[in-house]
Amino acid sequence: MKEVIRYIKDNRGNYVEELKDFLRIPSISTLPEHKDDIEKCAKFVAEKLKKASLSRVEIFKTEGHPLVYGEWLGAPGKPTVLIYGHYDVQPVDPIELWNNPPFDPVVKNGKIFARGATDDKGQVFMHIKSVEAFFKTEGSLPLNVKFIIEGEEEIGSESLNAFIKRNSELLKCDAVLISDTPLYKAGVPTLTYGLRGLAYLEVEVAGPNRDLHSGTFGGTVANPINTLANIISKLHDKNGKITIPNFYDDVLNISKKEKENYKALKFSEKKFAEDLGVSKLNGEKGYSTLEKIWVRPTLDCNGIIGGFTGKGAKTVLPAKAISKISMRLVPNQDPGTVVKQFVRYIKKLAPETVKVEVKDLHGSLPCLTPLEDPAIVAASRAMEKAFGKKTVYVRDGGSIPIVPVFTKKLKAAIVLMGLGLNSENLHSPNEHFDLNHFHLGIISSAYFLKEYSDN
């Protein structure tokens, strides 16, 4: 193992240069004009996997963008790790806010600036390099490794979703290793062991068959905006609890150990509120801010529109009003069940004076890996060795929709060993990745392969 780590340290500079080549490819998945770049990027990844000495590397065509697969299964009897990541990136607009061109990587103050630096090319690359380091020094890996690197994460992972369902044997593994989540703080080794799920709906309230003059008709028919507002206002009680009947039935309570873990993180609610510019935080009574984000389900209106929204005044009583409403779900809630509960409740809240329609736009399952899972234990030790500090355990309030598909279809443990930071402008101009975290990530990955092989 010493040799592996020394090799990684010796090549620290080379890895950055190689990463730059990766970041130069503008693999924006949502823009059709970048289709060639996407193909080029998939080939780049495949080449790097070959160079890392994987025994089988293949690019799978899909309905959308290609999937890059790689494997080395030369350790019979040992566990198999599936490493997942994505080579596609977000668009770059507003381009004028970038200090450097987004696909011309620049290193400044120990950070590399480029679109995709932290989300997710830099993080994918760590694992390719740790695998390579084993082959370069020990000639083999201590366990079996598979890679699946997709090109549609930023647009919904549809092709991978279908691929997993059809190829669960090919992707069979004991653990899925993913680096696409943030560290709790710079320099603090972090494992994310839970993600929230999602149920995203659209509610339309329709009143009169046309927009009406609010003078001539106001006060005689239900106003769809007022009615929608009434419905929305009834979705929370005064303690911030969601009022949908049976909504909390399947919510897993936070364990005592988790509660203690979170307390130990010394999260500053004051700093959090200051950063957001709010004088007072909000949410479900009886829970800390971290608990509200990580272990409690929430309901938010993501959008609302109805009637006249231009400058000035128009006295219209609109025919309809629409709101996008989503719920973040926690284990063991099921988006299918929640959607049914939501629709039933909305229909009950809707007065006879309007017609209400609810559309289910999309959803994903929450997920949670037990802290005692051998993969989590190995990952924790690995990061501790790399960073020289105790690993902290966090959850994340967001969702990575493909993760629950891995859990369900592959029945594998999920290890979210992310090395990014929430402050690294992912999805925004001047995205960057801390090169020290990049380096520690390669070392963490190498230690993980070793630690988990002893299982």
Next chain:
Amino acid sequence: MKEVIRYIKDNRGNYVEELKDFLRIPSISTLPEHKDDIEKCAKFVAEKLKKASLSRVEIFKTEGHPLVYGEWLGAPGKPTVLIYGHYDVQPVDPIELWNNPPFDPVVKNGKIFARGATDDKGQVFMHIKSVEAFFKTEGSLPLNVKFIIEGEEEIGSESLNAFIKRNSELLKCDAVLISDTPLYKAGVPTLTYGLRGLAYLEVEVAGPNRDLHSGTFGGTVANPINTLANIISKLHDKNGKITIPNFYDDVLNISKKEKENYKALKFSEKKFAEDLGVSKLNGEKGYSTLEKIWVRPTLDCNGIIGGFTGKGAKTVLPAKAISKISMRLVPNQDPGTVVKQFVRYIKKLAPETVKVEVKDLHGSLPCLTPLEDPAIVAASRAMEKAFGKKTVYVRDGGSIPIVPVFTKKLKAAIVLMGLGLNSENLHSPNEHFDLNHFHLGIISSAYFLKEYSDN
């Protein structure tokens, strides 16, 4: 008088062609890109007044859109009538719902379709043509006439407001004749003797200092959309009463005579609901539908916007949400007082977790003319002669903000001799005007000039 009426009947077809020219000018007052059309439309009206033989016609420039003034004061000792109307029109969106282009007038089934057909170009035009008919046949008018036709009615009549205050001598009159209100029913001669006032506000709820990811932040800060919805939901109680403290203090109760008049109108709530496509009517408990529209104040959201409103899903927790909220006021409510009550109440309803700002966009006083006024009596007889039926007396739920200014500054009786129909889609796609009413309106106008001259 016979000659005048015969002349009007003989020219029925010509009037429609002339009206089409008027309707072709897209004089949308609220859109700066139509400024030239507004100028063009003012000139058009001035030309028509000149052609009608008025002795003085003038276009007055204002801070906003021009005012067209015309007069003939050749009947000393006789009363003076000021005819008011507006040449500006509402915007046309949603344009895709129009069956014909809004500024390319089409006649179908005895109706003329175009933006402004009934509101108010068609109705303004009736009076220009009745005056013209007198000059063409009798060479003079039986009383003194002034015209003031503005281009800002749909955006608040600010310039006319200021003009009246500075030119009350120029506009001095005994009665103001206005056709910008509906008939009670097709073919039923109708005088409107009361209008509701208006207080129009914009409420902005601001939360975090930027749009947030609803996964990473959902459940910890107040969501401006949900908060705005909560505020809106508290503006009515379960009986449809407005909950603003002291809001009803100055509301004048309906008289016994009015209540009987309204009953006699045999208004069909069933038909009203069917026309609007609602299965059930709504509003303040304890009042009939006509009373709700005519004699009771109301509160409606005219628009709302916040967060993501495109197709599909975006998991944003928005920085702010805005609603346009207006109240229709009845005698003797005062918009200034109501705005103060509203702002105070909204601030009270707003939780500490958000910042709420209220803007007063515009307002107008309600008004009421006594049924015994000689101008009302003359107008009633005039319509009876034109239609061959008894005139009915109604109020209107809408506001014509300039009307209370006329009352206050000119101390003149207000005659609301409208020929439109509420079903004519004013402010909506496919606005139209019944050409039979247009014709009867010209005749009613002519009879009014005669009847009122005998006063």
